[in-house]
Amino acid sequence: MIGLPRRNPPATTGTQQPNHPEGGEDAAARVGKPAVAAGARVVVRGLAKRYQLTPEVTITAADGIDLTVEPGQIIAVTGPSGSGKSTLLHLIGAIDRPDAGTITVDDTEVTTLTRGALARYRRGIGFVFQRYNLLPALTALDNVTAAVLPYPTDFDKKTRAAALLAQVGLAGRENSLPSRLSGGQQQRVAIARALIGRPRLILADEPTGNLDSHTGAEILALLLGLRDTEGVTIMIATHDPTIAAQADHTIHITDGQITPSHPAGATAIGTARR
Ligand SMILES: Nc1ncnc2c1ncn2[C@@H]1O[C@H](COP(=O)(O)OP(=O)(O)OP(=O)(O)O)[C@@H](O)[C@H]1O
Ligand SMILES: [Mg+2]
Numbered sequence: 001m002i003g004l005p006r007r008n009p010p011a012t013t014g015t016q017q018p019n020h021p022e023g024g025e026d027a028a029a030r031v032g033k034p035a036v037a038a039g040a041r042v043v044v045r046g047l048a049k050r051y052q053l054t055p056e057v058t059i060t061a062a063d064g065i066d067l068t069v070e071p072g073q074i075i076a077v078t079g080p081s082g083s084g085k086s087t088l089l090h091l092i093g094a095i096d097r098p099d100a101g102t103i104t105v106d107d108t109e110v111t112t113l114t115r116g117a118l119a120r121y122r123r124g125i126g127f128v129f130q131r132y133n134l135l136p137a138l139t140a141l142d143n144v145t146a147a148v149l150p151y152p153t154d155f156d157k158k159t160r161a162a163a164l165l166a167q168v169g170l171a172g173r174e175n176s177l178p179s180r181l182s183g184g185q186q187q188r189v190a191i192a193r194a195l196i197g198r199p200r201l202i203l204a205d206e207p208t209g210n211l212d213s214h215t216g217a218e219i220l221a222l223l224l225g226l227r228d229t230e231g232v233t234i235m236i237a238t239h240d241p242t243i244a245a246q247a248d249h250t251i252h253i254t255d256g257q258i259t260p261s262h263p264a265g266a267t268a269i270g271t272a273r274r
Contacts, residue, residue: 039071039233040105040124040200042092047101049087049256061087062098063256069235071200074227076244077237079253085237088253089203092235093125094118105201123151126194126232128204132186134178134193140165141174144193157196164192168222184215191222202226202234208243220246 049062061084069075077085090096092103094110103110105121113121134143144161153160165174168188178186187207194202204223208216220243226232236243244250251258 038200039073039227039231041071042067042069042201042233042235043102043104044068044088044092045102045104047088047091047103048099049084049091049096050099060256062091062101065101065253065256065258067251067258069233071233072227072231073249074224074234074236074247076247076250077235077253078239078244078250081239083253084256085253086205087256089127089205089235089237092201093127093203094122095127123148123197124200126191126197126199126202128187128190128194128202128207130206130209132178132183132190134186134189136178139175139177140170140181140189140192143178143189144196147193147196151197153197161192161196164195165189168192169218182215184211184218187211187215187219188222191219195226200233202232204234204236206237206239208238208240213242216240217242 044065044067047062047065047067048060051059051061053059063084065084065088067088077088079085087096091098092105092110094113098111101111105124108121110118110121135146138146141158141161144164145157148157162171162174165171165188168191170185170188170192173181173185176185178189181189187210191207194204202223207223208219211219223234223236224246227234236247238244253259
């Protein structure tokens with residue numbers, strides 16, 4: 001599915017530059033499609049996160065990040081190991097709390113939410129972890145339904161989980177335990193799990209990091225297809241230049257700051273923080 005037509009509007013804020021300057025159809029074209037979920041708009045301003053390791057040693061994992069992601073965009077988040085890619089996704093996904101700054105997802109200012117509101121917010125996010133994080137004692141189907149088990153839903157959980165497993169190419173493997181699935185298949189289950197709550201935003205932390213290049217390309221194609229069919233906004237932390245090349249925009253992080261990417265990286269076009 002690599003090479004799908006671009007359907008995204010160009011970025012509006014100038015905090016990133018398009019990987020594909022030719023742009024694409026406007027957002028209205030996507031709205032006309034049978035969208036399951038509309039993508040979220042994410043606005044990050046002045047985001048900071050520090051870890052105090054010892055009284056003397058502080059790690060600055062996010063250092064004044066400004067970022068705007070338009071609905072339905074796919075953003076690649078690149079940068080060296082330890083630069084703050086996971087931290088950024090964790091903060092946006094409300095897995096972790098920032099020390100300063102704001103994160104606005106559609107109309108929700110995430111950093112001010114109370115505990116109950118945070119739980120509701122997280123339900124609108126599909127988080128895909130590098131190491132899949134599947135529950136080993138549960139079947140593929142039960143891993144997917146587990147994500148929404150505590151909540152009332154307007155769909156039948158098992159029916160939707162089975163449909164999602166089929167959508168990610170795992171029809172017939174509903175009853176397989178993770179240990180009976182390949183790495184790529186486990187990551188597909190993890191993507192189905194991320195989708196079951198009809199997220200507006202998918203945060204994928206190195207979703208192909210543990211996969212061979214062929215399987216990684218399949219997983220990426222799956223994510224690209226989701227954006228095109230469902231309009232979901234997707235942020236992918238990655239070291240893989242082929243993922244960055246397929247994204248609508250790439251941001252490059254160094255020492256917790258968005259920086260211009262190296263000029264040699266034709267696929268990784270970034271801009272400095274403002
Ligand atoms: N819970 C934590 N406690 C202390 N330091 C942390 C914690 N989480 C992250 N860090 C530090 O924050 C910095 C950024 O980490 P982060 O995981 O965001 O990097 P990354 O870009 O995702 O790296 P990688 O490519 O290796 O996944 C690193 O120096 C890391 O050691
Ligand atoms: Mg990381």
